[in-house]
Amino acid sequence: MIKWTMINMNLLLMFLMIMNNLIFKNNNNNNYNNITTYNRNMELYSIQSPFMKNMNIIKRRYHTSLNNNLIIVQKNNNEDNLKLNNLEINNFHKWLVGFTDGDGSFYMKGTERDLKFFYGFHLHKDDISCLEHIKNNLKLPNNINIRETSVQLTVTKKQWMNDNLLPIFDKYPCMNIKYYSYMKWKEGLMKSLNKVSSNKELMEYKTLINNYEIIKDMKIPYNHMNDHWILGFLEAEGSLTIESKRNSCKLFISQHEKSKKTLEAIKDYILNNWKPIDNTPMFIKNYLLNNWNNMIYLSKTNKCNVINLTTANMDFLYYVIIPKFNSMNWYSIKYNSFMNWQSIINIYMKGLHKVNNKDIMNYIEYTRNLNKKGINKINYNIELYNNIINNNKPLYNKNYPYRTNSIIHSKKSITGVGVFVYDLNNTLIMTFTSHVTAGTHFNCSKHEIAKYIKNGN
Structure with missing residues (x-):
């Protein structure tokens, strides 16, 4: 009763x-579970430079602890540390496809006399480390093109792409409208390699590929959805926000309405496959499971024909989203934003924003604009964060x-x-x-x- x-x-x-x-x-709130962790063997933020060699990069070892102790591991950025085992390379390939769906391109350039096939990325210069990982893990033959504010990595060697890229994207297919571009790009590439079509005929593919036209007789294979693809897609297309006035945080992914089904597939996959971590307090776990289908939602299409997939429930973020993303390898500068974002969530979940402490308020205000890049980038301040967590008793009850x-x-x-x-x-x-x-x-x-x-x- x-x-x-x-x-x-x-x-x-x-x-x-x-x-x-x-x-x-x-x-005992002193044992309040500290979900904010270091991700296993990933960089905190890019401190590499094409003009500097043998630099040390910050790595972290993933763990979930019942205390406030965090671990930093420093290693040299040498070739051995960049090598991946078979499981890691498969997971990297899944991530790569998701990241390509967001920030990568399959396209064609040129004329009938000189028609070329391209695959690559054009990113902010802060993401040079991400391109270095892609280049090293794929053993790309091309160098990274460094510009004033951006970096670019492209490959045009048709035989190399046939031997190395097609097996990846055939095994782990694209899952937004870029799938149509890839399939036509692949078809054109194969015809060009086998010399069964002239460049004049292949020019018809160029417009279709570069304009991301939907092909009615092709169906995007959403059944291949997986954790690492979602992370890669999030690193490219996702946004992490802090709403300091409401003491809350949000994660959302924006897409053109043409890719609405992609967002629906992500939502369904998460709701069907992700669960609260084992040490979630029973009361909170029951609350989450009883309201599970409402934890992620799609917005209406806005005037720019854009739809958002959003999750903003703090308990869901803390006990489901953050542990899941902490269990995987990140490769882009978005990881710096993620570390800032989850540190604020941890402060909110402990109720430390209610404590009369200027250092905490300054940290929240400093971190609020966490998506800035370049000289305005908000680097994750592990020393300040540790000082806040270790020297302030949680106000909120973890149950x-x-x-x-x-x-x-x-x-x-x-x-x-x-x-x-x-x-x-x-x-x-x-x-x-x-x-x-x-x-x-x-x-x-x-x-x-x-x-x-x-x-x-």
């Missing part, structure tokens, strides 16, 4: 603060969802009504934002919920 309570949020604050001290009086903790510790008058469900031992077991959501969960009307709260039966 359970007992219900429904009260105005103003009264709820006082009530829950009392309950907070009773329910988990044996809880409560983020929103519940926010309500308990809110200094503002919160309007509205909430439904909170307790067991007979006065342990909070679930929360709802309204009569309607509570009624939906318990398969009854909102009026029955209101009646039960008022009369107790």
Whole structure:
């Protein structure tokens, strides 16, 4: 049997603060799980330069700890450290396809007399390290072209692309509208190599490939969706944001409406295959699973014909998204943004933004514009972050969802009504934002919920 309570949020604050001290009086918040971790054997941010050799790069070893200790491992940027084993190279290939779907290109240039096939990337100069990884792991024959604000890596050798690229993209296919370009690009490349078509005939492929035209008789193989493709696509097309006024964070991927099905496939894959980590508090895990289908959502198409796939629930980010992305290898400068982003999420989840500490407020404000590049790039400050985490006791109770903790510790008058469900031992077991959501969960009307709260039966 359970007992219900429904009260105005103003009264709820006082009530829950009392309950907070009773329910988990044996809880030791010093052991609050620190999800913010170092990713296994990946760079924190690019500190390599084509003009500097034998530099040390920061690496990190992945772990999930129950304390606040983090690990830094430094290694030399030599050839041995860049070699991957078979499993890692397969995962890299999956990542590469996702990254190519976002930032890579298959295209043709030239005239009937001199028609060339291209595959490559044109990125911000901060991502030179990413191109170095791609070049080394694929053993690309071409050098990186370094410009004032950008870097470019392209390959035009047809036989090399036939022998090295086609096996990768045939095994792990593209999964947005770039799939159509690749298939026609491949078809043209094969005809050119086998000399079964003239350049004049192949010129027809050029327009089709370069304009990303949808080919009706081809279906994108979304059933090949995988974790590493999603990470690669996120590194190219994803955005990580911090909303300091709302004390929340968000992750979203934007695509043209032509690729709406790609976003739907990502959403379905995550909801069907990703789960909260094992040490997620039971109350929070139940809350997540009961609301699972609402954790990721698609926006409406905007006036620019763009759609966003978004996840903004802090518990979902903390116990599902961050651990998953920390278990994989990142290769682009986006990892620097990710480390900044997850450090802020960890601060929010512990409630440290509610502590009267200027260092914490300055850190949040400093990190807020985490997607800047070049001279304005916000480098991840591990020393400052460690100082905040190690010298401030968590304010929030790790057993409560983020929103519940926010309500308990809110200094503002919160309007509205909430439904909170307790067991007979006065342990909070679930929360709802309204009569309607509570009624939906318990398969009854909102009026029955209101009646039960008022009369107790």
